[in-house]
Amino acid sequence: MLDAAEFGDAVAMLYEAAMVPDVWPGAIARLAEIVGCTGGLLFAHSGQGTNWVASKEFAPVFDRFMQQGWMNRNARMAGLLAHGGTGFVTDHDLFTDEELARTPLYTDFLRPEGYGWGTATHVRSSSGDDIVFTLERRFEMGPVSRRETTLLDGVRPHLARAAVLASKLQMQRAQASLASFEQAGSPAALIGAGQGVLAANTSFEKLEGQVVIGARDKVAIDDERADALLQKALSELARDQLGDTRSIPAPRRDDRPAFVIHVLPIRRQARDIFSRAQAMLVVTTSERSLQIAASLLCELYDLTKAEAAIAAGLLEGLTGEELARSRGVNRETVRSQIKQVLAKTGCRSQADFIRRLAPLASRK
Known part of the structure; x- marks a missing residue:
């Protein structure tokens, strides 16, 4: 069992990570060490995509996992969600040995990478994201034991609270940014991975008619040429190219002035897995300068x-x-x-x- 100092240290790192995203890799590595795992990761999955953070050792493995498209055929995650338990589960809670031997995730990815044993738990956030925490063990070390999952179950309530707290704090930071633009009289909106509007300030909402929010909250400009440029800019957020168009002029419409809509990709040196925003749209009109x-x-x-x-x-x-x-x-x-x-x-x-x-x- 964990002694009081070890337990307190692990829990403290989780709550620190909720406030400071840079701490997540270390917090994950600490829990992995406690139960004899090699590393692990935390990811938030929604209809708009998957954000993740991993311990230093496991990060390259999960990067290959994502690049090879395994998230869309993740039998382990499907089994975890179907299991419906409130604690940590192991591979043997989800599959028999025979099923493991014919499941592509294990045979074609995890075991060739040297892994194949692990334990995971699932938390459903208030925003609707599936938050999954998983610890991975090298295959030659054998399955995670029930004693080890019991240790993790003691930490799990704190892990769940830290994840929910991080999600709420991220949304508060996003709303604060939009409020700052509102105070400056500048329309602004946050755009998610699916090019939909996650949140907008009041000034942006008043552009209704010139700016259109359609199905799945996707944003568009009510001008064919300007909208084509906007959609191109949003689709190429991950690729910075010299000469790309990120400031898009929209013409005057009836009694409304022309404006320029600026597409700002949101970058993060340390990945905040709870940040679903991929860009911010900021609007300036032809009648005034942006005072930001x-x-x-x-x-x-x-x-x-x-x-x-x-x-x-x-x-x-x-x-x-x-x-x-x-x-x-x-x-x-x-x-x-x-x-x-x-x-x-x-x-x-x-x-x-x-x-x-x-x-x-x-x-x-």
Whole structure:
């Protein structure tokens, strides 16, 4: 059994991870170590896709799992959901040895990767996501025992609460971002993996007629040419290309002014599995400039405080030398920070960064 210190340490890491997504890999690895597993992962699956985070050792394996399309033929997950239990289950709770021997997930992926034994549990979040926590063991180490799942069942209530807390906090952060744009008088909306609107502020909702929300909450512009550009931008969020169109002009409609809708891909240096937003749409009209501080936009890209300051300086037209002098650091430090800003925002050069984000910076 876990002693009080070990139990407290494992639980504390789970609640810390709910607040700080960077902690999830370590928290997963800690639980895996407790029950003699090699690693594990936590993933949230919904109709809009799958977000996941894994311990350092198991992350490359699960990346191959996703790339090879196993999530769509995941017999283990189907069995877990059908099982309906409230605790941790093992492979032998879901399949007989004969079934394991003819199930492609095991024969064609897990066992060739050196795995094939594990334990998992399922939590249904308030947002409707299926949250699955699984720990994986090397095949030669044998199945996970009932004693080990009993240990994990003692931690499971805390795991479930941490996952639900993380989901709620993520939504609060998203709503706070939309509220910031609302205060600046700027229409804004969050877009999910399925190109549907997850949330929008009041100003964005008032664009009804010019901006159309259709089936499955998919967003469109009531102008054929502008909408074609918008759909292309949304479909290519994961691929940054020089010269791509992310600021899309829409014509005047009746007594409503023309506007520009900016597509901002949301990047995360550390994967937050509860963040279903893939992009933010921000609208500016032809009648006014967007009064948003550049640092707020930089938060979309998970910049550090120092990197956000560098980004703001670039948008103000400062050179690397001027940034180094104004911040009291050497030029090599600034060069390194500029590289990080470009990497996190998906830009290939400073000119590309300014071209994309200058229309969104605050005007004095």
